[in-house]
Amino acid sequence: MKRRKFNLMLEIKNLHANVNGKEILRGINLTVRPGEVHAIMGPNGSGKSTLSSVLAGNPVFEVTEGEVTFEGKNLLDLAPEERSCEGIFLSFQYPVEIPGVSMVNFMRTAINEHRKYKKQEPISASDFLKLMREKREVVELDNKLASRSVNEGFSGGEKKRNEIFQMAMLEPKLAILDETDSGLDIDALRIVANGVNKLKSEHNATLVITHYQRLLDYIKPEFVHVLYKGKIVKSAGPELALELEEKGYDWIKKELGE
Amino acid sequence: MIIEQQYIDLYNQAKGMINRHSSDVLNAPREQAFADFQKNGFPTKKSEEYKYTDVSEFFNLDYGFNLNRLAVPVDPYEVFKCDVPNLSSLLYFLVNDSYFAKPGVGKSLPASVFVGSLKDFSEKHPDLAAKHYGKLAKTENDGIVAFNTVFAQDGFVIYIPKGVTIEKPIQLVNIFRGDVDMMSNRRLLIIVEENAEAKLLSCDHTIDEGRKFLSTQVTEIFVGKDARFDFYEMEENGVDTCRVASTFVSQEANSNAVVNSITLHNGRTRNNYEVTLNGQHAETHLGGMAIVDKTQSVDNHTFIDHAVPHCTSHEMFKYVLDEKSIGAFTGRILVRKDAQKTEAYQTNKNICTTADAKMYTKPQLEIYADDVKCSHGATIGQIDENALFYLRARGISEKEARMLLKFAFMADVIDNIRMDAFKDRLKLLVEKRFRNELAKCAGCSGC
Ligand SMILES: Nc1ncnc2c1ncn2[C@@H]1O[C@H](COP(=O)(O)OP(=O)(O)O)[C@@H](O)[C@H]1O
Numbered sequence: 001m002k003r004r005k006f007n008l009m010l011e012i013k014n015l016h017a018n019v020n021g022k023e024i025l026r027g028i029n030l031t032v033r034p035g036e037v038h039a040i041m042g043p044n045g046s047g048k049s050t051l052s053s054v055l056a057g058n059p060v061f062e063v064t065e066g067e068v069t070f071e072g073k074n075l076l077d078l079a080p081e082e083r084s085c086e087g088i089f090l091s092f093q094y095p096v097e098i099p100g101v102s103m104v105n106f107m108r109t110a111i112n113e114h115r116k117y118k119k120q121e122p123i124s125a126s127d128f129l130k131l132m133r134e135k136r137e138v139v140e141l142d143n144k145l146a147s148r149s150v151n152e153g154f155s156g157g158e159k160k161r162n163e164i165f166q167m168a169m170l171e172p173k174l175a176i177l178d179e180t181d182s183g184l185d186i187d188a189l190r191i192v193a194n195g196v197n198k199l200k201s202e203h204n205a206t207l208v209i210t211h212y213q214r215l216l217d218y219i220k221p222e223f224v225h226v227l228y229k230g231k232i233v234k235s236a237g238p239e240l241a242l243e244l245e246e247k248g249y250d251w252i253k254k255e256l257g258e
Numbered sequence: 259m260i261i262e263q264q265y266i267d268l269y270n271q272a273k274g275m276i277n278r279h280s281s282d283v284l285n286a287p288r289e290q291a292f293a294d295f296q297k298n299g300f301p302t303k304k305s306e307e308y309k310y311t312d313v314s315e316f317f318n319l320d321y322g323f324n325l326n327r328l329a330v331p332v333d334p335y336e337v338f339k340c341d342v343p344n345l346s347s348l349l350y351f352l353v354n355d356s357y358f359a360k361p362g363v364g365k366s367l368p369a370s371v372f373v374g375s376l377k378d379f380s381e382k383h384p385d386l387a388a389k390h391y392g393k394l395a396k397t398e399n400d401g402i403v404a405f406n407t408v409f410a411q412d413g414f415v416i417y418i419p420k421g422v423t424i425e426k427p428i429q430l431v432n433i434f435r436g437d438v439d440m441m442s443n444r445r446l447l448i449i450v451e452e453n454a455e456a457k458l459l460s461c462d463h464t465i466d467e468g469r470k471f472l473s474t475q476v477t478e479i480f481v482g483k484d485a486r487f488d489f490y491e492m493e494e495n496g497v498d499t500c501r502v503a504s505t506f507v508s509q510e511a512n513s514n515a516v517v518n519s520i521t522l523h524n525g526r527t528r529n530n531y532e533v534t535l536n537g538q539h540a541e542t543h544l545g546g547m548a549i550v551d552k553t554q555s556v557d558n559h560t561f562i563d564h565a566v567p568h569c570t571s572h573e574m575f576k577y578v579l580d581e582k583s584i585g586a587f588t589g590r591i592l593v594r595k596d597a598q599k600t601e602a603y604q605t606n607k608n609i610c611t612t613a614d615a616k617m618y619t620k621p622q623l624e625i626y627a628d629d630v631k632c633s634h635g636a637t638i639g640q641i642d643e644n645a646l647f648y649l650r651a652r653g654i655s656e657k658e659a660r661m662l663l664k665f666a667f668m669a670d671v672i673d674n675i676r677m678d679a680f681k682d683r684l685k686l687l688v689e690k691r692f693r694n695e696l697a698k699c700a701g702c703s704g705c
């Protein structure tokens with residue numbers, strides 16, 4: 001594992017987090033630099049979504065110990081909206097349906113909040129429409145969906161595509177993709193993966209949470225971590241993902257003496 | 259009967275003046291109404307129907323009346339900039355309870371149609387007026403209707419004769435103004451005959467902040483066979499204004515009516531809506547919204563009477579309650595024994611955004627027919643935290659995200675409005691209201 005000599009982007013140290021008084025994350029350590037792609041794998045219930053929620057600032061989860069810095073700033077001090085404006089994007093494992101809020105209004109509000117944060121003027125109506133059209137094409141999102149309420153009545157695959165569409169609109173520095181591949185057929189998977197790849201550059205980084213190798217065939221990680229019972233128990237190169245695909249998680253549990 | 263006594267004395271002293279400044283049709287039921295009022299008084303919290311709002315308290319103040327009908331000292335067309343501008347050239351005013359219209363307004367209407375003062379109508383069409391006035395709004399068991407009938411001297415009428423359609427929405431603006439605390443008692447009478455059609459938007463606005471106002475309003479709506487009528491009421495009153503309004507709707511066969519109640523800003527409000535489906539295949543859409551904060555209260559009390567078979571009713575009320583406000587909703591639906599094939603759907607959904615806000619909801623279905631489709635659902639909840647986080651995770655501030663979600667909650671109520679210009683305008687007003695940008699008196703930027 002050769003680390004590039006770039007600046008640190010995200011640094012997680014000994015992160016512990018609770019939900020409803022129950023400890024879920026039990027000392028996570030992880031460093032991500034610009035340009036890197038990390039995959040986080042692990043059995044169900046091991047805390048992958050909890051980690052992404054904590055990074056995005058979901059107030060349901062309580063951080064009890066540890067530090068997270070993002071581009072040198074203390075991330076844990078920032079509200080979810082500030083984290084977004086700083087460049088963190090979470091593609092939700094379960095995108096939320098919000099009847100009555102149109103996609104257009106939602107995206108225009110989000111874009112303008114990001115611009116306000118950067119002390120820029122609100123986007124013009126024509127620039128906004130152009131941007132919507134351009135980014136919709138990245139994930140081949142139907143115009144009809146863009147004119148509906150947020151995620152309302154979207155199929156599972158459409159919801160995931162909509163997440164990547166929003167990511168394309170907001171151009172984050174760090175994208176966290178929480179099981180963005182689950183529930184996608186092979187065509188949709190390719191569209192989503194292509195979308196992610198088009199947005200990748202040496203300045204931004206991606207954290208891919210997945211169960212399966214198949215997404216990693218498209219979005220090639222340099223680092224693969226196994227999260228188990230709230231801790232990263234193994235880190236290696238892309239070959240680890242293949243090994244997990246083949247052998248499952250039992251050998252890791254054995255290694256841990258279980 | 260301490261609160262009632264001052265009004266009993268007032269009537270005894272002033273009945274000559276009241277009658278002189280009104281018309282025979284309005285005067286006819288006054289004495290009986292007075293007897294009924296003396297018997298029943300105002301409803302109090304002891305009455306099951308009024309347990310969330312002590313209406314008698316609204317009256318416990320020394321209000322001025324304009325019984326000798328002094329002319330309104332302002333031209334409402336000049337001072338009033340409506341929150342729903344350019345809706346219609348058919349724009350009429352009731353200032354307190356006095357009718358006011360610019361000469362020539364409504365001249366585009368067919369000659370057979372009457373839109374204007376109730377007093378004028380009952381002089382021009384005494385038989386029609388007598389046939390309808392007070393026929394739905396009965397005084398014997400309703401102290402509020404009795405009180406209004408005792409003191410009402412004028413009001414507003416829409417009369418659309420058989421087969422006539424008025425495409426343009428009619429707008430009535432009810433303004434409160436006064437140099438002292440004032441009470442107004444007004445009547446609305448709507449007669450839409452067989453296969454006729456009209457739409458009315460009626461808005462309430464308090465102009466003089468700092469004064470206390472009380473309005474009683476009794477509305478009777480007759481929707482004839484095959485007729486269509488839409489009634490939208492929007493309240494934008496000051497916090498010191500109390501409103502007690504009772505609306506009675508009677509629908510004949512194949513008729514279609516909308517009754518939509520929007521409380522955007524108020525002090526204390528009690529609305530009664532009573533819809534009777536008297537003819538087969540009549541369809542009614544009763545609904546509305548209330549946005550309440552501070553210590554304001556809104557109590558909508560509804561009753562839909564399925565008296566005959568094959569009628570449909572859709573009822574939906576939504577409330578957003580902030581700070582220490584109080585909301586109440588009662589949804590009584592009666593399906594009579596012979597009213598087979600009734601379809602009646604009711605929902606009441608509410609969001610309390612603080613722990614101090616209170617909502618009381620009471621669905622009350624009484625079904626005596628066996629072959630019917632009826633459903634009801636009532637919920638009281640909070641802002642959806644998952645949705646809130648989702649919006650914030652995209653960079654939207656918590657305040658803005660809450661506003662978006664509250665607005666979204668009201669979206670289907672707004673979508674039910676069948677008056678496009680008003681619908682678009684209301685979207686803006688609701689958003690402004692949730693942003694706290696709706697001035698106490700946004701309606702009269704010119705005064
Ligand atoms: N909101 C919540 N309330 C209670 N328990 C939760 C909540 N979210 C997650 N958990 C619990 O935390 C553990 C880890 O869940 P999660 O982070 O979703 O795992 P993964 O994404 O790896 O499948 C599970 O035991 C789950 O039941």
Ligand SMILES: [Mg+2]
Pocket residue numbers: 048049050093179
């Ligand atoms: Mg998960």
